[in-house]
Amino acid sequence: MSGSLPRGVRLGYGAGSVATGAFGTVPGLMLLPYLTDSLGIGALAAGAIVFLPKAWDVVLNPVAGRISDRTVDPRGPRRPWLLRAGLTLAVAFALLFAAPGLGSRGAEAAWVLVCFLACATAYAFFQVPYVAMPAELTSSYAERTRLMTWRVAILALTILVAGASAPLIRDAVGGRDGYRVMGAAMALVIALGVVAAYAGTRRAPVGAVEPGPGSLRDQLRIVAGARDFRLLLATFVVQALATGCMLAGVDYLAGDVLGRDGAASILFACFVGPALLLTPAWSALGARVGKKRGYLLASVVLAAGALLAATARVAPFGVVVAAVALVGVGYAGAQVFPLAMLPDAAAVDARRTGSSRVGVYTGVWTAGETLGLALGPGVFALVLALGGYRSSTDGGAVQPDGALDAITVGFSVLPAVLVVASLVWLARYSLTEQEVDHP
Template sequence: MCDDRSGPAGGPGDEPRGGGSGALPRSVHAWYGSGAVATSVFNTVPGLLLLIYLTDSLSVSPALAGIVVFLPKLVDLLVSPYIGIWSDRTRSSWGPRRPWMLAGALTLPVLFAAVFAGPPLQGDAAAGYVALLFVAAALAASMFQVPHTAMPGEITDDYHERSTFNTWRTAFVGLALLLGGAAAPVIQSSFDDDATGYRVMGLAMGAVLLAAMLGSVAGTRRAPRPVFGHRTEGLLPQLRAAFGHRHFRVLFPAHLLMAVASGTMVAGVPYVTANVMGEPAYTSILMMCVLVPLMVTAPLWKRLSVRVDKRAAAGYAAGVFALGGLGLLLIPVWGVPGAVLSSVLVGVGLSGTHLLPASMLADCLATPSESGQRQGGVLSGVWTSGEAMAQAVGTGLLSLSLAVSGYVESGAGETVRQSDEALRGMLVGSTLVPAAIMLSCLVPLAFYRLTAAGVGTRRT
């Protein structure tokens, strides 16, 4: 389709012109979803390996390593809403979103590989190097992710088709987690030299990022290309209007809590497998036990959301995740079989907590706020920056648990025997803490009221 620029200028509601009114081709759903490979690999690999890369290969203290992981998310929090606003204002034959996605696709892979390039630095100097490149990579990721997140709320006006978009997205999230959570550790551990392992892993995952992002940019070219009325408000007025959206302002904190929970648990996996279970190779096994259910159950969560609506289904997903987290706490009691079963439950729950909040966000983007304005760019910018910040908070909570319990950092090739207190701290921080945080999302979720009746739908 081409831009529809023939209508009147955007009014107070800032309605997009050129949006979709019929079912979109399945290829558009699939190619849109493929973009999640890039965003999820970028979030998963640093979430899983960056902290331990800093503490166990670059001799960075746990406290400083936590700051390095957190700092780029803070910068991203400030910049992503601006990216959303600028993409709203973009005028292009490609539509407002895809030029930004292309810019991210051409920069993120290089920066990502550089983060894990294994500099000849240790301690504070290594921390500074990683922090600088990770900040740049986070900004490049936002150039892709913010407009990518905004698309489902703009290119279809069907309540359940937005879930279809996010079902594909969740399936590709599972593939990304398979690559980032299972393949990346295998690649890294396949080399005797830690620095070489991280370097090769960074290059391999950078190639995956490039292919997924370019594929999503090219594959969504058949989607409608909305044109937005010209707006001149700055960031603060748009943020006030965004948080005036009563559905978004309760969905957003629920999503943040879900992201904190998943970020804490993912960051803890390599510590638990290496120190509590005594075998680093279990990292890939447990991640497989999470990822296969995550991909397989995505269509089931969509079906459940049609039956009980999205809010209730999201609550069930949070409960399943928390149950799996509590099971992982008992690893010292029931060993590998219990860890496998619990990881499957975590994967089933994660499938729902990825799919349903994203679909609910698309409904919010398609629904004007109380001011009558639709603000896809700024809402998606706030959403993605908050998500990145929440995942960093999750990693920070784990690093805090490690620091408080007396975890001892090490350099490449060094072996350190951790104390019983440190082992308990890493286990509780990786299992019980994320389970409790996930359950707390039910509080804001209880106040979410946007349903199919509220936004309208044509198909079930």
């Protein structure tokens, strides 16, 4: 488990980010507009539909972690769940945007709610084992950073492909059929990522898992007492909330504030392009200055870009593009470092106690991330409602100035404030490379 991993294993593990990236991006980008501008559901009700299934994941993720910790299978405790849950997720996702004409907004809203709940359940049993794997693949502090670099690079590429192509597919077909075709295409992307991750990790050097004793409640209590993990989690959750707000706002900013055809895809390309190029640079910087300092710097860059985007109503389009690109630069680092720091905290606990709680750690982690990303669209929907946003069934409603201001603030100022606030917790994180590699 020590030393460098084969490149094939790094690539195979990273391929799982095709599935997590597509599911993490497309609903956050497309589901709220689908509800408000295609099904005609009010902003507050739409926000609740987006939030509630993800809130269910907050409860389910630690359970999924506990179950994967205790799974006994010749393929290892994690890999079987990648295939089972991942393919279920792909099917449920295809159904999410495929609601037939049911004759009432209430029935169509219920369809979306049930399908999204199925997606969230399947995703919990894919994501938690997937995130748990690095702590078992290698015991090296530096190798985990390299592994996360591959994962985040693939994640960034997936966000670029899925986030930029989903609006284009929808707009090319048009109407509700556009959403149906887009949903089927993204389901195929998810399935490809699932199969690639399952096949690519078949020769991964996974150590034996020794689940910690006691009930799930006992395990959660111990994990909650891990100070550095708790601080890292709080930072990441608040930043996930900020990211969720920005994802939910892209389509509204592009269509209502900027009023430019294809602007949503352009903004996504500007967001992910720098991330693709600079993810290795963030990794190299972390090797020089440490993961914590790298994470702090990445967060500051992310917040600066978000704040610059507040000029969207008055600045030239190029300024908005530059702001989103700056967000992308910071976002790349703000993914590499915490995902590399998480297995450090879990491994230190396992070495200290002699038993592995990595599944519970990652279950709590993904529950927190899910909560943040779910709250993002919910908070953005609340901001829309406060601004007087007008829902419709054809996306053609003319929005008042208050709604345009709400879209801009929800996309820029609010996320910037949240990222800066998250640094209160990150500044107190203290786990070092010496503690991880040299106990």
